[in-house]
Amino acid sequence: MPLVTRNIEPRHLCRQTLPSVRSELECMTNITLANVIRQLGSLSKFAEDIFGELFTQANTFAFRVSSLVERVDRLQVKVTQLDPKEEEVSLQGINTRKAFKSSTTQDQKLFNRDSLPVPVLETYGVCNTPPPLSILSPYREDGKEALKFYTDPSYFFDLWKEKMLQDTKDIMKEKRKHRKEKKDNPNRGNVNPRKIKTRKEEWEKLKMGQEFVESKDKYGPAGYPSNMVYQNGSISSDETTDMSYYPPPPSDSVSPPSPSFPDDSLPPPPMDFSYPVDNQRGSGSGGQKRSSLVSPSHPPPAPPVVAPSGARPGFAPPPAPPPPPPMAGVPPPPPPVGLPPAEMPLPPSPSPFPPHPEFTAPPPPPLPAAEYCIAPPPPVSPAAIGAPPPPPPPPPPGPPPLSSSGMDGAPAPLPPPDSSAPKPKSSLPPVSDARCDLLSAIRQGFQLRKVEEQQEQEKRDVVGNDVATILSRRIAVEYSDSEDDSSEFDEDDWSD
């Protein structure tokens, strides 16, 4: 609904009830003239506002220009001092120096309350405030703000953020699966050669026009329905018109950036997206949440050069692949140093405790290197008893707090369970140590819960709440993942 920015105030000059006076026409004239003067007053107020805004903008530009002038002067001086014979052209110099990266700042938070022009803000001020439901929030059990159920200005952003994070997690899981498969079948060779890609399909898709290519995946192998849908000539690939033809997959309506993604590189999760309720997530994806916590430890790898600035038309040629996230070291490297000393007091712990399988086993080997290993923890396999086990479930990330608390917790429960040995040992298989003690597990469990909360908080603090960081992280993950799978498509795109 468009709001008028500046409304000149007495809108109607003569629509008033007349006082009972003898000479009505004169009265009318006088009233009208008085209203005219009021109108002139509000006009001058708005004019002052307009010129003030323009003036501030021009001022900022003046500052920038002056600083630029200074820089140019300095450069001028410096350039005259350059001597071509002195220049160092060594190869080492070329390689060791940091490459030039221009600082592309992306404009963010363009349309929030602060950037609202003053007259519109005043218009908002005239309106009624929402009811003070925030008074009720201390009485809620789930800790949410009560007002958010009535009106939530950040709803859409939160929705989009959840979706992006979910997508990053899914992509990372897929990557892990791929790596595992490759690891498991190293001798598979080329048993499944890729399908021969003919261009005929592509040309047919392009037959109706470039804009319709996007609909290829929407109806599966039968591209026919989509052609039917667009036949009456309404071409726009705009989401709003799409909605009138078929209920769009949630990706279209929820995430504006997605249309420009090459469809094939987007994994299916956007189709399955459903707004995750907090309790759902809490129960279901505890492990996944932990596994995705790696992302804060290496926030956006590469992308500032790559990251799109708002409009993303040039997205098809994938950027120079960002450095593959450190998860390349996934086949868990048994931490060489930490393991042998820790091995002594601790025989491998084969009996997993169902509630915390992945937590009891790893604390002894501290695994600082394992913060990059995120293979989802399979239960501790008793088979690995004999050899020093390359720790099968590397501890989930957030390892510094975890390992430190683990280390603190581990020596502490160690002596007491040793002293209270008979009691726990009776309930355990004979091979186990006191470390497999329930008490120590509980203790560690308690500690871990604290750490989990900390982890969650850390995650929320570390993860920037910007559109830019979230997007860039997502893109980095996606492109580093799909550059292998979809390189074929990229070739097709480029060789047009």
Add this chain to the structure above:
Amino acid sequence: MSGQEDPVQREIHQDWANREYIEVITSSIKKIADFLNSFDMSCRSRLATLNEKLTALERRIEYIEARVTKGETLT
């Protein structure tokens, strides 16, 4: 008859003159408002082009500075 009509006629005549006067004033107010709007828009568009040019210049200068400095920092 004309005695009755004259003051009324005079009043009505006067009223019409007043209304015309008011009409002139209000149409000029509208013209001022139009002028302010279009001035605002054109100023904003020019400032925006200025902004773009400034950004482009800044980027070029940054690049040149990076080329020219050999490790020391420009103060």
